[in-house]
Each structure stands twice: as C-alpha cells, then as structure tokens.
Amino acid sequence: MKRTKKSFFVRLMAVLMTMVLxxxxxxxxxxxxxxxxxxxxxxxxxxxAPDEEMVEEALNAITREKIGVEVDIEFYNLNVYxxxxxxxxxxxxxxxxxxxxxxTMELANDGILMPIDDLLDKYGQDIKKVCGDLLYYCTxxxxxxxxxxxxxxxxxxxxxxxxxxxxxxxxxxASMMTIDxxxxxxxxxxxxxxxxxxxxxxxxxxxxxxxxxxxxxxxHIDFLGGTYYLTIMNDDPTVVDFYETExxxxxxxxxxxxxxxxxxMKDSATTDExxxxxxxxxxxxxxxxxxxxYGDPVEPVVHLGLSAITYPTxxxxxxxxxxxxxxxxGVGISSNSKHAEACMKWLNLLFxxxxxxxxxxxxxxxxxxxxxxxxxxxxCEGIEPGNSGWETGFNWSIGNVGACxxxxxxxxxxxxxxxxxxxxxxxxxxxxxxxxxxxxxVETQMAACDSVVEKYALALESGSVDVDxxxxxxxxxLKAAGIDEVVQEAQRQLDEFLAQKK
Amino acid sequence: MxxxxxxxxxxxxxxxxxxxxxxxxxxxxxNNYLPMVGIFIAFKKLDYSAGIFKSPWVGLRNFKFxxxxxxxxxxxxxTVVYNIVFIILETVLGIWVAIMLADLANQRLAxxxxxxxxxxxxxxxxxxxxxxxxxxxxxxxxxxxxxxPALGLRPIxxxxxxxxxxxxxxxxxxxxxxxxxxIIYLASIVGxxxxxxxxxxxxxxxRFQKIIYITVPCIKPTIVTLLLLSVxxxxxxxxxxxxxxxxxxxxxFDVTATLDTYVYNALMHKNNVGMASAAGLxxxxxxxxxxxxANKITSRLDPDNALF
Numbered sequence: 001m002k003r004t005k006k007s008f009f010v011r012l013m014a015v016l017m018t019m020v021l022x023x024x025x026x027x028x029x030x031x032x033x034x035x036x037x038x039x040x041x042x043x044x045x046x047x048x049a050p051d052e053e054m055v056e057e058a059l060n061a062i063t064r065e066k067i068g069v070e071v072d073i074e075f076y077n078l079n080v081y082x083x084x085x086x087x088x089x090x091x092x093x094x095x096x097x098x099x100x101x102x103x104t105m106e107l108a109n110d111g112i113l114m115p116i117d118d119l120l121d122k123y124g125q126d127i128k129k130v131c132g133d134l135l136y137y138c139t140x141x142x143x144x145x146x147x148x149x150x151x152x153x154x155x156x157x158x159x160x161x162x163x164x165x166x167x168x169x170x171x172x173x174a175s176m177m178t179i180d181x182x183x184x185x186x187x188x189x190x191x192x193x194x195x196x197x198x199x200x201x202x203x204x205x206x207x208x209x210x211x212x213x214x215x216x217x218x219x220h221i222d223f224l225g226g227t228y229y230l231t232i233m234n235d236d237p238t239v240v241d242f243y244e245t246e247x248x249x250x251x252x253x254x255x256x257x258x259x260x261x262x263x264x265m266k267d268s269a270t271t272d273e274x275x276x277x278x279x280x281x282x283x284x285x286x287x288x289x290x291x292x293x294y295g296d297p298v299e300p301v302v303h304l305g306l307s308a309i310t311y312p313t314x315x316x317x318x319x320x321x322x323x324x325x326x327x328x329x330g331v332g333i334s335s336n337s338k339h340a341e342a343c344m345k346w347l348n349l350l351f352x353x354x355x356x357x358x359x360x361x362x363x364x365x366x367x368x369x370x371x372x373x374x375x376x377x378x379x380c381e382g383i384e385p386g387n388s389g390w391e392t393g394f395n396w397s398i399g400n401v402g403a404c405x406x407x408x409x410x411x412x413x414x415x416x417x418x419x420x421x422x423x424x425x426x427x428x429x430x431x432x433x434x435x436x437x438x439x440x441x442v443e444t445q446m447a448a449c450d451s452v453v454e455k456y457a458l459a460l461e462s463g464s465v466d467v468d469x470x471x472x473x474x475x476x477x478l479k480a481a482g483i484d485e486v487v488q489e490a491q492r493q494l495d496e497f498l499a500q501k502k
Numbered sequence: 503m504x505x506x507x508x509x510x511x512x513x514x515x516x517x518x519x520x521x522x523x524x525x526x527x528x529x530x531x532x533n534n535y536l537p538m539v540g541i542f543i544a545f546k547k548l549d550y551s552a553g554i555f556k557s558p559w560v561g562l563r564n565f566k567f568x569x570x571x572x573x574x575x576x577x578x579x580x581t582v583v584y585n586i587v588f589i590i591l592e593t594v595l596g597i598w599v600a601i602m603l604a605d606l607a608n609q610r611l612a613x614x615x616x617x618x619x620x621x622x623x624x625x626x627x628x629x630x631x632x633x634x635x636x637x638x639x640x641x642x643x644x645x646x647x648x649x650x651p652a653l654g655l656r657p658i659x660x661x662x663x664x665x666x667x668x669x670x671x672x673x674x675x676x677x678x679x680x681x682x683x684x685i686i687y688l689a690s691i692v693g694x695x696x697x698x699x700x701x702x703x704x705x706x707x708x709r710f711q712k713i714i715y716i717t718v719p720c721i722k723p724t725i726v727t728l729l730l731l732s733v734x735x736x737x738x739x740x741x742x743x744x745x746x747x748x749x750x751x752x753x754x755f756d757v758t759a760t761l762d763t764y765v766y767n768a769l770m771h772k773n774n775v776g777m778a779s780a781a782g783l784x785x786x787x788x789x790x791x792x793x794x795x796a797n798k799i800t801s802r803l804d805p806d807n808a809l810f
Contacts, residue, residue, distance in 0.1 A: 092554070111549040266640035267661075440547075447567040447777060454767070455752040464640075465662050465753065480572075
C-alpha cells in the first residue's frame with residue numbers, strides 16, 4: 001500500500017524550499033485578551049524540532065494578544081502521518097488544525113475535514129484576498145475543505161544529477177532535457193563509472209512511473225488529486241486510466257531497458273531503502289522528483305543540497321511546469337474541532353502577520369532569526385540552516401510565503417516572496433486545479449483497483465519484469481476490478497466541476 | 503451445574519484459585535471481548551464527523567470489496583494450504599528432531615543442540631526478513647552472486663518469481679518454529695518410562711521399531727493437543743512471515759497474500775475502517791466454523807482429547 005498512503009507531495013521532501021517574505025500591511029484582528037482559546041495543530045514532522053516549546057511560546061505571544069488564541073503543535077513522523085491522523089480519528093480524539101500533505105481527498109471523503117466556506121467568509125477575509133482563485137484547491141461537491149499553502153505552486157518533474165560528474169564528462173545539462181539526451185548522458189556516465197547506480201527510485205520505489213511525461217505527446221498531466229490512475233492530459237477534459245495509456249507503456253519500456261543496461265538499482269522493487277538516499281553517499285548519479293521551480297523553469301538549476309554531504313546538483317526539468325490538482329499542501333480543520341472559529345482566526349492572522357509567519361516557518365525571533373534594519377531577515381549567529389532546532393515543514397507547506405520576511409541567504413530583494421506568488425498567475429494551470437474526487441460511489445471498485453495497482457505497478461515501474469507480458473495482465477485485472485466505472489464516475493464529477501467553474 | 507450442592511461447595515473450596523483467575527479473565531474481557539462491540543462497524547460507512555454510532559448503515563457493502571476480484575479465493579487458499587503444510591511438516595519434523603535429541607548420549611551436546619534450534623524463534627521477523635534478503639537480494643544476495651553462478655545457473659529475480667516462494671516460506675517457517683515444537687515433544691519423550699525401551703531391547707527391537715511402537719504412542723496426547731491448537735488457528739497466519747519475509751512484493755501476492763496481510767493492507771490503504779472490519783469479521787467467522795469442525799472431528803475420533 002506504499003503508493004496510495006502517502007501523498008504525491010511527500011515526494012517533494014527533497015525540495016529546497018527556502019522562503020522569504022515581503023512587507024505587507026499587518027491586519028490587526030479584534031482583541032479578546034481575557035478568554036484564551038487553545039487549539040491543537042497536527043503536523044507532520046519533517047526534520048528535528050527540539051526548540052518546539054520556545055517557538056510555540058513565541059507564536060503564542062503574538063496570537064494571544066492579537067486574537068486570543070494559543071496553539072499547541074503536535075508532530076508526527078511523516079512516514080506515518082496519515083496513519084496517525086487516521087488512528088486519532090478512529091479513537092475519536094479531538095483535533096483542530098490538521099496539516100494536509102497529499103491525502104486531502106481521503107480526509108475530506110472520510111468526513112475528517114469540515115467544509116470551511118462559512119468560516120472563510122466570516123473570519124478568513126485576508127486568506128481569501130491572498131489566495132484569490134487559488135483558494136479553491138480542494139473542492140468536493142462544491143464545498144471547500146482546506147486552506148492552500150500559498151507559495152510558488154508551480155511544480156515540474158526534474159532529473160537531479162551530480163554536477164561534478166556532468167562537468168567532468170563534458171555533458172551539456174541542457175541536452176538532458178530530452179529523453180534521448182538523457183539516455184546518451186546515462187550511457188556516458190555508466191561507461192565512466194560502471195560501479196555507480198545511474199538512477200534510483202524515490203521513497204515510493206518509483207523511478208519514472210507517475211513522474212513521467214511522454215513529453216513529445218503530453219505536455220502536462222494532472223493526477224486528479226493524487227489518485228495515480230485517474231488522469232487528464234494536456235487539459236483535455238477526458239479522464240483516462242493512466243496505466244492504459246501509450247505514455248505509460250513507453251516509460252515502462254524505457255525503464256526496463258535501463259534495468260537491462262544496468263543503470264537501475266536491481267532491488268528497487270523490494271528494498272525499503274529510499275533509493276535516492278544513496279545519492280548522499282555518492283553511489284548514485286541521479287534521481288527524479290518533483291521540484292518547486294523558481295522563476296523560469298526551462299533552465300537547469302544548480303543548487304547546493306540541504307546539508308554539507310550533498311553534492312552540487314543540476315536539477316534538469318524534463319517536463320513542463322504546471323499548477324495542478326495534485327498540489328495538496330495546505331491545512332484543514334478537523335470535523336470534530338470545538339474551536340473551528342479560533343482555528344480560522346489563527347490561520348487568517350498567519351496569512352498576514354509577518355512575524356507570526358516567519359516564526360512558524362523559521363523559529364523564534366531573535367533566537368533563530370533576526371530582523372535587519374532594511375527589512376530583510378537573517379539567521380542569528382550560531383544558527384545553522386538545516387540544523388537550527390526548528391526544522392519543520394511549515395516553511396514550505398503551511399501559510400503564506402508572501403507574508404514571511406525575505407532571508408538574506410535567499411535573496412536581497414524584499415519583494416522576492418511576493419514575486420513568487422505572483423508567478424503563479426502566469427503559470428500553466430491545469431483545468432482540474434481544485435478538483436477533489438468524491439470516491440464514495442465507487443469505493444468498492446477503487447479498493448479493488450488499489451490492490452491490483454499494488455500488485456503490479458511497483459514491479460513494472462522498477463524495470464525488473466517483462467512489460468509485454470505483465471502490462472496486459474495488469475490492465476486486464478484492473479478492468480476486472482472495475483476501473484472503467486471509477487473512470488466514468490470521475491468523468492461525471494469532473495464535468496460537473498468544470499461546468500460550475502464556468 | 504447439575505449438582506448444585508457439590509458445585510457450590512467446590513467453588514468455595516477453590517475460591518482462592520478462582521480469585522487468581524480474575525486478572526486473566528479481566529484481560530480476556532478487555533482485550534478480546536470488549537472490542538467485539540466494534541463488529542458493527544463492518545456494516546457501516548464510517549463518517550468521522552458523525553461519529554461511530556451515528557454513521558449510516560450500509561449493509562453488506564463493506565464486504566463487497568473482498569469479493570470484487572478473484573483475490574479472496576487465492577487468499578483463502580494460501581491461508582489454509584500453507585497452514586496445512588506447516589502443521590504436517592512441523593509435527594513430523596518436530597517429533598523427529600525431538601527423538602534425535604533424546605537419543606543423544608552426550609548431554610552437553612544435546613543441550614547445545616536444543617539452544618541452537620530454539621534460537622531462531624527468538625529473532626524478530628524483521629531481522630529474519632533481512633537474513634532472507636541477504637540470500638535473495640539481486641544486487642548483493644548470496645544466492646544470485648555466489649551459489650547460483652557456482653552451480654552454473656542463471657540468477658533469479660527472487661522477489662518477482664512466484665515459483666520458489668511456497669518453498670522459501672515453508673523453510674523459513676520451519677527454521678523459526680521447529681525448535682519450540684521439538685522441545686515440547688522432547689519433554690514428553692523424556693517422561694516415557696525407560697523400562698519400556700529396555701524391554702524392547704531385550705526383545706531385539708530395532709531403533710525404528712522402538713520409535714513406532716513405543717515413542718509415538720506414548721506422546722500421542724501431546725501430538726493431538728498441539729494439532730488441535732494449530733487447526734484452531736488455521737485461518738490465521740503469521741503476519742510477519744507473509745508480510746515481512748517477501749517484503750510485501752506485489753508480484754508475489756498470488757502465493758504470499760493471506761487473510762492477515764490482506765486485512766492489514768486494506769486498513770493501511772485508505773484508512774477504511776469499515777472494510778477492514780468487514781475483512782476481520784469474515785476471517786473470524788470462517789475461523790470459528792473451522793474450529794468447531796476440527797473439534798467435532800476430534801471428538802468423533804478421540805473423545806478424550808476434544809476441547810469441548
């Protein structure tokens with residue numbers, strides 16, 4: 001069940017997301033100092049956060065005074081996050097704010113999240129203003145279930161590879177943006193470093209699979225909220241089963257070829273190790289993931305990794321960037337919360353209060369970071385980015401990047417963060433952005449399909465089995481499990497969604 | 503309870519003993535009986551905003567997914583057939599090993615052997631799964647890189663090939679479980695009156711005859727009890743064995759999926775408590791029927807050894 005339980009965007013973990021902030025006016029909400037409401041925040045743990053108490057106190061100092069709300073953050077390991085939330089719900093434990101990473105569709109379907117339209121109208125005016133039409137990022141049956149993360153929402157599939165090797169072998173990184181160029185480069189690297197694994201799978205065991213876009217025919221693809229097999233391509237509103245497409249077959253063939261040539265880790269379908277981790281100890285040349293792209297994505301980007309052991313890396317875009325319905329980062333309110341209004345007030349403040357936003361993302365002011373006179377922020381002395389004591393996913397998954405201070409380590413432009421958000425408006429946006437599939441009518445079929453996917457997809461996508469015999473078997477079993485009914489239902493809902501949008 | 507008087511005085515007599523049962527009963531009640539209330543979730547579509555009790559009833563819909571594909575028959579087949587094979591081999595090999603241990607004249611060697619065969623039982627299945635992986639890994643595994651080339655055979659994609667897995671799982675199961683079985687049989691073999699063997703020696707019985715005519719009949723009650731216990735759990739499988747050892751590899755599901763792994767996967771998949779409960783309930787009901795049947799058969803064949 002590896003692949004469905006985690007989100008699409010869990011795979012963005014490796015993404016460097018340093019954010020910054022812009023000077024925007026702070027809105028002062030009404031003060032109610034005498035009655036402090038305490039809310040809980042369920043959050044996935046991304047790194048180490050030993051300074052939790054200090055940061056919570058810093059946050060509460062701001063919100064106590066402005067809106068009379070205090071927050072208590074609870075972290076759960078990312079790998080078990082959705083299960084933990086499920087267990088809490090099964091145990092009927094009260095929750096308030098729930099970070100969303102990937103499973104919005106399921107959370108909303110199971111009634112775990114509450115529709116928040118009314119709350120947004122009442123207490124979330126600033127959120128509405130900041131998000132604009134990006135606000136409706138998870139609408140099911142016309143209701144909105146979450147507040148999106150506002151940052152750069154464009155994502156692109158990139159091939160991330162070792163800069164030193166590319167330079168040494170005189171490969172032009174731009175040439176690798178096509179499949180042919182990529183394969184030529186792989187061949188060169190394999191010849192020069194026969195011991196090295198050329199390409200490895202991600203945390204889900206996938207090398208190319210759902211990342212892949214057959215670029216000649218498909219410029220962008222939307223997995224309709226992370227279902228993996230329900231897709232629309234090139235803004236054609238026809239829902240198709242991804243596993244039946246020619247593009248998928250082409251990719252499988254390609255990866256099988258790589259496997260036979262010895263580019264791929266042989267145990268990738270079985271091992272629990274995240275293949276791409278061997279990148280850090282130098283045994284791996286490249287891996288594919290989604291990256292959040294800054295500015296113009298058509299150029300290969302060079303960046304240094306999160307920590308010193310990472311190698312300088314070229315991130316080469318191998319597909320077009322798109323803002324799609326698969327972007328599920330955000331935050332929702334638990335349906336059993338008794339403090340829904342306080343939650344919305346808190347979120348609303350987060351979207352506009354610079355200090356609060358920066359504190360949540362980067363730690364306590366004057367301990368982790370400090371404000372310079374020119375309005376930019378910098379890390380305090382002795383605080384090491386990547387090991388600051390507040391390494392959470394907040395800075396790239398919750399809130400509004402546009403309301404955070406710009407860190408000098410990222411840019412000297414105080415408007416840098418605002419520009420990031422503005423860039424969303426010019427990005428290619430999938431027509432299905434915001435579509436959230438209500439799978440209840442076809443729940444049985446989907447559960448059956450999921451087991452079939454579980455059985456075949458990983459082995460096929462690892463390249464270790466014969467595509468010509470197994471792919472038809474795979475598709476036939478999917479048909480038997482009722483995939484056509486699922487596709488039909490998705491189509492019906494998507495048509496409705498698109499009609500409403502107009 | 504027919505003779506009220508007797509049972510009352512009896513219960514007084516044993517009151518301390520009954521008192522000692524209380525913690526155990528409480529444990530049973532809390533762990534095994536209270537959760538049964540949850541059975542009705544199998545018939546509901548769980549809506550968290552409404553709560554467990556107010557969620558809508560959906561009849562048998564949650565059971566549908568179990569039978570949506572042909573998987574369920576494969577799963578039942580796997581569960582039952584593996585269990586039958588395990589029970590037979592474990593009993594036969596367990597007795598065999600126990601007899602060998604009992605016959606070892608060197609006591610020190612016998613103790614060493616006992617400890618050695620029971621040691622795997624103490625290993626966590628997670629560790630076992632990596633011991634197996636060390637053999638079968640395609641990249642660095644001993645099988646593909648050393649043993650098969652030495653025999654002049656082609657490497658095998660172990661985690662993609664269904665064929666060898668029934669054998670692999672059986673070997674791993676026996677490796678893990680033979681020790682404790684053997685120790686239990688050994689205990690009852692040691693209890694057999696030595697004079698029987700001496701008489702047999704005088705009559706000129708061979709070693710094999712002694713085993714067939716003395717050892718096996720003497721340990722029959724132990725064999726029947728252990729067999730009944732195993733049959734009772736016929737519909738349950740060692741989760742770790744079937745989930746961890748094959749690394750949950752999809753290509754192997756046809757020969758490794760059992761009810762337990764299926765239920766686990768269903769719950770982990772979509773957090774669908776309703777469907778998972780349905781699968782669990784199904785497993786319990788079939789398991790229950792199986793226990794009753796096994797007991798019925800036993801009471802026909804050997805009334806003294808039946809459970810009830």
